[in-house]
Amino acid sequence: MALQFCGVGFSPIRYRGGLGARAVASESNATALRGAEEEKVKLGGSEVKVTKLGIGAWSWGDTAYWNDFEWDDRKLKAARAAFNASIDSGITFFDTAEVYGAGVMGAVNSETLLGRFIKERQQKESVEVAVATKFAALPWRFGRGSVLSALRNSLSRLGLSSVDLYQLHWPGIWGNEGYIDGLGDAVEQGLVKAVGVSNYSEKRLRDAYNQLKKRGIPLASNQVNYSLIYRLPEENGVKAACDELGITLIAYSPIAQGALTGKYTPENPPTGPRGRIYTPEFLAKLQPLLNRIKEIGQNYGKTQTQVVLNWLICQGNVVPIPGAKNAEQATEFAGALGWQLTDQEIEELRSVASETKPVIGFPVEKL
Numbered sequence: 405m406a407l408q409f410c411g412v413g414f415s416p417i418r419y420r421g422g423l424g425a426r427a428v429a430s431e432s433n434a435t436a437l438r439g440a441e442e443e444k445v446k447l448g449g450s451e452v453k454v455t456k457l458g459i460g461a462w463s464w465g466d467t468a469y470w471n472d473f474e475w476d477d478r479k480l481k482a483a484r485a486a487f488n489a490s491i492d493s494g495i496t497f498f499d500t501a502e503v504y505g506a507g508v509m510g511a512v513n514s515e516t517l518l519g520r521f522i523k524e525r526q527q528k529e530s531v532e533v534a535v536a537t538k539f540a541a542l543p544w545r546f547g548r549g550s551v552l553s554a555l556r557n558s559l560s561r562l563g564l565s566s567v568d569l570y571q572l573h574w575p576g577i578w579g580n581e582g583y584i585d586g587l588g589d590a591v592e593q594g595l596v597k598a599v600g601v602s603n604y605s606e607k608r609l610r611d612a613y614n615q616l617k618k619r620g621i622p623l624a625s626n627q628v629n630y631s632l633i634y635r636l637p638e639e640n641g642v643k644a645a646c647d648e649l650g651i652t653l654i655a656y657s658p659i660a661q662g663a664l665t666g667k668y669t670p671e672n673p674p675t676g677p678r679g680r681i682y683t684p685e686f687l688a689k690l691q692p693l694l695n696r697i698k699e700i701g702q703n704y705g706k707t708q709t710q711v712v713l714n715w716l717i718c719q720g721n722v723v724p725i726p727g728a729k730n731a732e733q734a735t736e737f738a739g740a741l742g743w744q745l746t747d748q749e750i751e752e753l754r755s756v757a758s759e760t761k762p763v764i765g766f767p768v769e770k771l
């Protein structure tokens with residue numbers, strides 16, 4: 405039995421209540437469930453349908469970038485609660501990767517954790533979860549066979565016989581045609597329902613799309629860094645190519661790793677590697693934008709996080725996958741769905757955001 409959603413109609417009304425900033429976290433779960441379920445979207449030309457917003461699982465088990473280089477039971481419980489709160493809020497799409505939480509002392513593989521959380525939940529009730537994971541195009545991996553063998557290892561960690569979306573995490577230095585062939589083989593062998601790429605430029609995207617098309621397989625998605633303060637996909641042709649070819653743009657780091665939530669200030673910057681990107685100077689320049697996001701959100705009874713996620717969804721053909729470390733964060737994300745900013749607000753936010761110089765991106769986008 406799949407998770408049951410109430411059959412009452414849901415309409416994405418423009419919500420203008422005067423509720424406090426945290427109001428959405430307490431919004432009726434039933435409404436959120438209905439909204440998320442009914443607003444499912446297809447990933448590109450594939451048959452896979454996912455919620456309009458997914459949850460990123462990079463931080464789960466990771467000790468290389470997140471979690472102050474330490475993973476412990478408390479963080480594990482919080483990650484499990486994030487997973488369960490997502491499901492409770494109707495968000496059933498999860499993004500992980502073979503490299504998340506891998507190869508570092510004290511880390512736990514994110515795929516292993518996601519697989520465990522799914523299994524634990526399935527023991528209580530049947531839930532429909534869409535899982536996306538990724539192949540790491542490491543320089544010593546050659547040919548289509550390497551994609552299939554990495555995928556089999558991912559499936560084994562996840563405890564699944566197939567995944568909904570398998571993505572090339574970044575373009576390889578070489579061997580890219582072989583990797584694309586490997587994606588096609590994975591579809592034909594029934595190991596994945598849809599395939600995508602990540603950090604692909606417009607040219608690479610078009611090449612990958614055409615190569616798969618020859619086999620009758622749609623390239624479903626391109627996962628790239630995209631947020632209000634990192635709008636490279638709008639400028640480098642990637643967003644336009646995704647729209648033209650019917651490829652879903654999956655937006656990673658959609659809340660700029662917490663910088664767009666209003667939680668971090670020049671006096672209270674993030675710790676760890678993020679602190680080197682979102683410096684006090686950068687956060688000071690961000691304040692006018694954050695203030696405007698807050699004001700707009702107050703008109704809808706929405707938090708800053710929900711406004712910036714809604715801004716991405718309003719671009720059309722974009723599925724943001726914010727990372728949630730705990731239940732509160734995951735629940736808050738669900739409140740980004742079921743309403744929409746006006747066209748005027750969308751353009752105003754883009755214009756205010758363009759006053760801020762973007763942070764440095766992931767260099768693989770330029771490969």
Ligand SMILES: NC(=O)c1ccc[n+]([C@@H]2O[C@H](COP(=O)([O-])OP(=O)(O)OC[C@H]3O[C@@H](n4cnc5c(N)ncnc54)[C@H](OP(=O)(O)O)[C@@H]3O)[C@@H](O)[C@H]2O)c1
Pocket residue numbers: 459460461462463499500573602603627628655656657658659660661662663665667674709725726727728729732733734736737766
């Ligand atoms: N394909 C790629 O190359 C690539 C690259 C990066 C990410 N990704 C994917 O995209 C996902 C999301 O990106 P991301 O994790 O880099 O960044 P993000 O989603 O923009 O930010 C996530 C972080 O923001 C903070 N946060 C989350 N919800 C919050 C809330 N409601 N209020 C305040 N702070 C909140 C949390 O950290 P704190 O609580 O510690 O502040 C959380 O870890 C990843 O998990 C991964 O699946 C893919």
